[in-house]
Structure formats: structure tokens, C-alpha cells
Amino acid sequence: MKSGNKALDYIIKDMVSTVSNSKDEIFQIGEDSRVEFEKLDEELESIKEQVGNLIEDGDELERKVRSSRIRLSQVSKQFRQYSEEDIRKVYEQTHELQMDLSMTREKEKQLRERRDEIEIRLRNLDATIERAEALSGKISVVLNYLTEDFKNVTQTLETAKEKQEFGLQIIEAQEEERRRLSREIHDGPAQSLANVMLRSDLVERTFNERGIEEALLEMRNVRKLVRSALYDVRRIIYDLRPMALDDLGLVPTLKKYLATVEEYNQLHIHFASLGEERRLESKYEVAIFRLIQEAVQNAVKHSEASSIDVKFELRKEMTKVVIKDDGKGFDPTVKKEKSFGLMGMRERVDMVNGELHIQSSPGKGTIVTIHMPLNE
Template identity: 75%
Template sequence: MSDKKFRDFALDHIIEEMIDTVSNSKDEIFDIGEDSRHEFEKLNQELLETKEEVLSLINEGDLLERKVRLSRVRLSEVSKQFQKYSEEEIRKVYEQTHSLQMDLSMNREKEKQLRARRDDLEFRLRNLDETIDRAEALGGKISVVLNYLKEDFKQVSNVLEDAKEKQKFGLQIIEAQEEERRRLSREIHDGPAQMLANVMLRSDLVDRTYRERGIDEALSEMKSVRKMVRSALYEVRRIIYDLRPMALDDLGLIPTLKKYLATIEDYNNIEIQYTSLGEERRLEPKYEVALFRLIQEAVQNAVKHAEATFIHVKMEMRGETATILVKDDGKGFDPNKTKKNSFGIVGMKERVEMLEGELSIESGIKEGTKVTIHLPINR
């Protein structure tokens, strides 16, 4: 078998493995959804039973409370006129009152435990309902990807001549997509999801505080909840902005870039200097998106990996050329050593090459990093 045929065979094998993996993932997600649905039904039934028990205990407690009040009145009468009653009668009234008070105390404690169980079940049901929705949505997306892989992906092998490059290209795309999904999942889980879960718990606490401590304490708790909601909203907006800033379509590249850099500066507590030279004008959407993403990736690398404290971003538009310079004072790296999973730089190179531009990266250990990009914007 020739080298080319062997590479093509290997690539076809990889594609088949990918299809099998995606198919298995779809089945696993379906199983997760079904298991969550069964658990949801089970917990929902348990919740209904718990609510009935709580209602029954409330009615029973109200009845016991009335009996305790009557018994206390009887006890008061006996205490005031104890000479009219025998020692046995007085003891019997005391014991009856004590027994009713104990029963009432146990009733209230059990009611409190059942209420806590009810709240926990409702919280778990909400999480399961969200899991079911996400599983269904993800299953639908995987079906689309699976159809694409089965019908269209094999055509890529007919377009690219070198099988090794085709394999590397396909795997990089998939790994980059999975890394982005993991990043978004982590950000949503650690940010808005956690905050909203805390909001739900604190909202229950507001109700309990109002009943037990009064309106002033409840208002204080509500202010705390409002602050948490505001933080969650900020996190959601930041994630959406990272995915696609809407201002890019409405205001253009320069205002959006200034706002983005100011946000990064405030959020990460670092100094960012922005310089704009030449004419500030609107470009075709593909160029504005490309320039914004390139600057975004370079800045994110400086913030996350280089641990920079100062970043200088300069953009110059002269005639039919745009020049970008992003320089930081971070820890730098050795450009001759390829880092594992360095998809950010790979993505930058592919985007620049796609637009027929030039990219150069100058860096050294403890010497910072300088990224220079030249893009033609006349095509």
C-alpha cells in the first residue's frame, strides 16, 4: 500500500472513529436525559407526599395548639384555686399540659424538618428539569453534527491533498470546539449557575426571615439577594459579550474595542493602554470581526497566560492596510517551543492567513510578548 493510500485509509478510519464516538455520546446523553426524567418523576411523587405530610402536620399542630391553650387555662384555674382540688387532680392537669406541650414541640420540629425536605426536593427538581432541557438540546445539536459528519465531512478529504494535514486540521477543530464548550460550561457553572442557585436559597431565607425576625431583617436579606442577582446578570452579559459583542454590529470596531479593553482592564485589575492611529472608519463586517477577534485573543493570552500587569494595544488603519500591535510585560515564552493545546495562537494564524495577512510573534522568557499583525482590508 502506498503512503498516500495508507494516509487516506488512516484518515477514513479516524473519521469513522469520530462518527462512532459522536453516536455513542448521543446515546449517553439520551440515557442521562432518561435517567434524569425518571429521577424527576420519583422526586416529584416524593414532593407531593411530603407536601401532604406538611399540611397534615400543620393541621395537627393547630389542633394541639388549641388543646395546649385550653390546658393552660385549666392549669391556671387549678393553680389559683388549688385548695378546691385534690393532689391527684392537680398532678393530672400538670401532666396533661406538659404532655400536650411536648407533643406540640415534637410536631413543630417534625414540620420544620419536612419543610426543609420539601425545599430541598423542589431545588433538586428544578436542577433536574434544567438537566433534562440541556440534555434534549445537546442531543439535538449532536444529531446535527452527526448528520454533517456522515454526509459532508468525508468531502473534506477530497479537497485537502495531504492526509496528515487533513487529520491535524479536523482534530484541531474538534479539540478547539470541545475546549470552548468546556470553558463556557465552567464559566456558566462557576458563575451564573452558582449565583442563581444561591439566589434561590437566599430567597427562601428571605421568607423565613420575614416570618421569624420581621420586615427589617427581611429587607436586608432582599438587598443581599438583589446584589447577587446583579452580579449574576453581569456574569451572563460578560459571557455573551465574549461570544459576540452586539456593539460590533451597531457601533463599529473602534467603540466596541475601547469598551472591551476598558472592561478587561476593570475586571482583571490591570493597566491597558489603547492607541488608535489613522482614519477611524467602518469596515466590512468580516474585517471588523477578524480584527476584534485577533486583538481579543492576543489580550486574553496576555491576561491569562502571560500574567501581564501592563498591555499596550495599538491599531493603525492607513489606506488599504490595518496594522495591529499588542505588547505586554508578562513572563513571555519561547516561540520555538510549541505549547500543548495552544489553539489560540493556531486560530490567530489561520484567521490571518485566511485574510492573506501577516502575523509575527516576538517573545522571550521574562521579556514579555509582542504580537504584530498586518491585514489588507481592500478585498
């Protein structure tokens, strides 16, 4: 019976993996088509403008050619009244205008043909994007069916055991977090404020013994200490709960957070936000922010990455997040003791009925993909 369950688990996992990869490939096809559509649309606008200019230039050249031909006809009829040089100049001018007109009309014809090609290509790309989105939606239904309706008993028991262990680890993590905050406050703001008290006494003594210039210099040092303490306090508060998430929304907060991580750790982080930028329910904004925060911190601390790509796509009824790094990677099938970061991410994703996929192998970086339905 156990071997039968394992075989069924393997088949379902293989199906889920295949369908999920197909969904990602279809998503990429849609994205590539959308990028090409935008480029061709820009080129089409440019070509339309060029065609308009060439039409105006051609009409003007036609008027000049007609005028030059009339002039040439007059000269030909009354050639005895003109010198050979005059006749030659009129002939050459007419010929040059005719050549310019011919070249202009040929350019106009080529641009019109290119315009027609682009318009056909744009219609095809638009249809491809629509089909990709429709297929992505259908595959999501299949994935939900596979992942929800085919959950086996063995995995359920495993999950229950993992959740029990995770609950105990959460308690341990909370105590560790309290100790960390205590150390940070003691070593950071508390130490800085103690130094401010000592330096403030020194300001008065310096003023009395060395004069106002030295006292002002000491005041500047005190101001630096206060600024440093204020920075530490704000950083600790931000780690607990970024206030910008409530005030500004998810995307601005992510940009600020990733910029801070990039600067502090001296690595490159590229952030891309796709789709309509709008506010979500607080539970979704907090979940997405914490998931990205955890994935980025894992890439910085454990993967030792030098470059991280974060892509956030917001659609009408779902959101997709991809965090990719170039770090040393790991084997997702090997479970490490006290490694509850990924388990916590899975737990948070489950709370909002989302999906978490992790692709990684030693030496090849890590890709974390999160799909989250928005039941607003």
C-alpha cells in the first residue's frame, strides 16, 4: 500500500511539475509577444510619420517637376533665344527633380509595405497574447485540480508533522527574535543615546574651558550620534513592520526595501513591476512583502548571491512573484535542521491559498515562484 501511495505521489508530482513548467513557458511566450508587440507598435507609429512626410515631399516634388517640364518645353520651343548652357541647366534640373521624385515614391512604397507587414504582425501577436492568457488560466484550473483534489494521505500526515515541528520552531524563533531585538537596541540606539549623554556633558565643559568654537564642534559630533541613533531606531521599526506598506502601498515599499538591501549588501538587485499598480487588501500586501523579504534575505545570507532579479506581476484576479538569484543554490529535496525559512514561506502562501515553487540545484542559483489568487 505504501509503495502504491508513493507511486501515485510520484505520478501526481510529475504531472504537476510538467503542467507548472508548461504554464511558465506559456507565460514567457505571452511576455515575449507583449514586448515584441510594444516594439512593433512604436516602429509602426514612426513609419506612419515617415510616410506622411514622404507624401508631402513627393507632392511638392511633383509640383516642381511639372513647373520644370513647362520651363523645359518653353526653352525647347524657343531654343534660339537661350544659350546651350541655359538649356543644359534646365534639362539637368528637370532630370534631377524627376530622379528625386522617383526615389521618394519608391521609399514611400517600401515604407507602406513595411507598415502593412507590421500591422499584420501586430494582429497575430495580439491573438497570441490572448491565447497565451487564456491557456494560462486553463492551466491554472488544471493545477488547482491536481494540487487540491489529489492530495494523498501520506503527504497529509507528513504536513501535519511538519506543522507541529514548525509550531515549536516558531516559538523558538520568537524568543530568538526578542533576544536579537534586545541586542540590537542595546548595542545600537541605547549605546548611542548613552554616548549622547556623555558628549552633552562634554559640550558644557568644552565651552567653559576651550571656547565656543570647540563647543560647536563637539555639538556637531553629538548631532551625528543622535542621527545614527535615529537611523537605528527607524531600521528596527522597519524590520518589525514597514510603515510605508500602510501609507504608500506594496510596490513603493518593495522598491525602497530592495534599494536599501542593495546598498547595504553591495550587490545588484533588479526590480520589475508588471500590470496595473493598485492597492490590495492588507493581508495580501503583507504576505507578498514578507515572502519577497524572506526570499531576498535567503539569497543574500545563504546563497551568497551577487545579483538578484525580483519580478512582481499584478493581474485582476491573481499575482505572480519570481525571485531569481545567481547564488550557490541548494538541493530542495534535502531538509536541514532548524531551516524553517522555506517552511514559513510555504505556510504563509498556504494561508492565502497560493502556490510556492522552488527551483534550485548546487552551483546554479535559485528561482522562487509564487502564485497568489486575489479573492478581493
